[in-house]
Amino acid sequence: MRFLALAFAIILSHAPRAYAGSLGAQGGDAPEEPFLSLMGRTKLRVPIATTTDVDVFASSSYSASASPGAPLLVFLHGFCLPDAEQQSYSVNALRYNAGGGQIPRQQTLSQFNADWSLDVAERGPFLYAAPTAPHFTRKCALCNIGLDSPNAGDMLTVRFINSTLERVAPAWHCPAWDGSDACCNPEFSGASDDVEYVLQLVDAIKFRHNVDPDRVYLFGIATGGFMANRIACQAPESFAGIATFAGSVWAEKSRCDPPAGASTNVLNIHGDADLTVPIEGGVNFAGVPFPGQNKTVDTFATTFGCEPAIASPPGTVTLPVGDGSAQREVDARVVTFGGCANGVEVEQWTLPGVDHFMENPTSYAMFDAALEWLASKNRRDHRSVA
Ligand SMILES: *[C@@H]1O[C@H](CO)[C@@H](O)[C@H](O)[C@H]1NC(C)=O
Numbered sequence: 001m002r003f004l005a006l007a008f009a010i011i012l013s014h015a016p017r018a019y020a021g022s023l024g025a026q027g028g029d030a031p032e033e034p035f036l037s038l039m040g041r042t043k044l045r046v047p048i049a050t051t052t053d054v055d056v057f058a059s060s061s062y063s064a065s066a067s068p069g070a071p072l073l074v075f076l077h078g079f080c081l082p083d084a085e086q087q088s089y090s091v092n093a094l095r096y097n098a099g100g101g102q103i104p105r106q107q108t109l110s111q112f113n114a115d116w117s118l119d120v121a122e123r124g125p126f127l128y129a130a131p132t133a134p135h136f137t138r139k140c141a142l143c144n145i146g147l148d149s150p151n152a153g154d155m156l157t158v159r160f161i162n163s164t165l166e167r168v169a170p171a172w173h174c175p176a177w178d179g180s181d182a183c184c185n186p187e188f189s190g191a192s193d194d195v196e197y198v199l200q201l202v203d204a205i206k207f208r209h210n211v212d213p214d215r216v217y218l219f220g221i222a223t224g225g226f227m228a229n230r231i232a233c234q235a236p237e238s239f240a241g242i243a244t245f246a247g248s249v250w251a252e253k254s255r256c257d258p259p260a261g262a263s264t265n266v267l268n269i270h271g272d273a274d275l276t277v278p279i280e281g282g283v284n285f286a287g288v289p290f291p292g293q294n295k296t297v298d299t300f301a302t303t304f305g306c307e308p309a310i311a312s313p314p315g316t317v318t319l320p321v322g323d324g325s326a327q328r329e330v331d332a333r334v335v336t337f338g339g340c341a342n343g344v345e346v347e348q349w350t351l352p353g354v355d356h357f358m359e360n361p362t363s364y365a366m367f368d369a370a371l372e373w374l375a376s377k378n379r380r381d382h383r384s385v386a
């Protein structure tokens with residue numbers, strides 16, 4: 001029997017403690033702790049010293065002893081969508097002003113296929129973890145609920161967030177990554193230990209399971225995209241590649257300040273019809289600015305010492321659209337900055353007509369294309385690793 005019987009991980013006591021200490025205390029070989037075998041996929045579990053354990057999905061081909069180990073993909077969720085919600089929730093809605101057009105288009109709010117978390121491990125194959133942000137917020141930094149706000153047309157987002165809150169967080173208690181001073185945990189404004197949390201999680205997974213340390217990837221959407229970019233600024237060398245959809249970064253370029261010489265591959269994807277995190281940038285509810293896609297990409301290209309951008313011809317990355325769409329397909333504008341420190345690259349995909357929420361076929365194809373891009377990156381190819 002390939003998959004082991006149900007076994008539960010050690011549950012941490014509630015007493016706060018430093019994670020590194022608990023790793024040291026266990027010592028020895030990294031213990032495998034299969035948690036659940038689900039339709040041929042093994043679900044593993046890693047205790048981490050914050051609120052709850054984090055589930056890790058493994059593919060059917062995962063081996064605890066193969067060399068090199070499995071690539072690891074960590075996914076950072078959107079605003080108010082904790083792990084389980086993000087992975088299983090799928091709401092389709094007609095958003096009449098999506099993309100600025102008059103044609104109603106069916107869009108998914110979850111930005112995921114309903115069984116994504118199960119599929120994604122097989123697709124890499126990856127070890128796959130989607131942790132929930134460790135801190136909560138009581139403010140919706142980008143909701144701009146006021147009718148006079150730039151996002152007044154974005155009532156679907158607001159209604160979605162309101163109904164999510166009613167279901168999962170009636171006291172407006174919403175897990176949100178602290179990605180920058182603008183988004184999306186105003187209680188911390190970019191000063192929390194969320195970067196350390198994600199790095200500790202990666203270390204904990206590496207300690208317990210057979211991870212290829214040169215193929216650890218991060219993917220963040222929206223609020224999670226801000227967070228992934230904050231990590232790309234602070235600890236790029238911890239990942240072989242970092243991809244974001246609909247995120248942004250510090251408005252002040254000097255705050256993107258990695259250790260000298262450190263860099264990673266960055267893929268920045270944004271729809272040019274995004275009403276929630278506008279592609280040209282904007283401000284949060286308190287007037288704190290966040291940069292648009294061009295400036296975000298420029299921040300990484302200059303921070304990582306890249307050469308000027310080269311545009312790819314049309315048709316390089318195309319994504320399907322839903323039935324009845326005004327567009328035939330989404331033909332991304334692809335721009336690549338090569339020649340960066342350590343041989344990494346920074347790439348920008350601008351998706352014409354794509355909003356913060358996408359039509360289902362566009363959404364699924366975008367995630368597949370981004371995962372393929374990430375999976376092609378390997379730190380062993382970097383000229384030197386900081
Ligand atoms: C969402 O909730 C806020 C806070 O309770 C409320 O002010 C706002 O009117 C709600 N918006 C919508 C569109 O339901």
Ligand SMILES: *[C@@H]1O[C@H](CO)[C@@H](O)[C@H](O)[C@H]1NC(C)=O
Nearest residue numbers: 272279280281292293294295
């Ligand atoms: C980003 O830069 C491209 C190339 O210069 C330009 O065509 C596009 O309009 C810019 N996008 C925004 C939102 O400013």
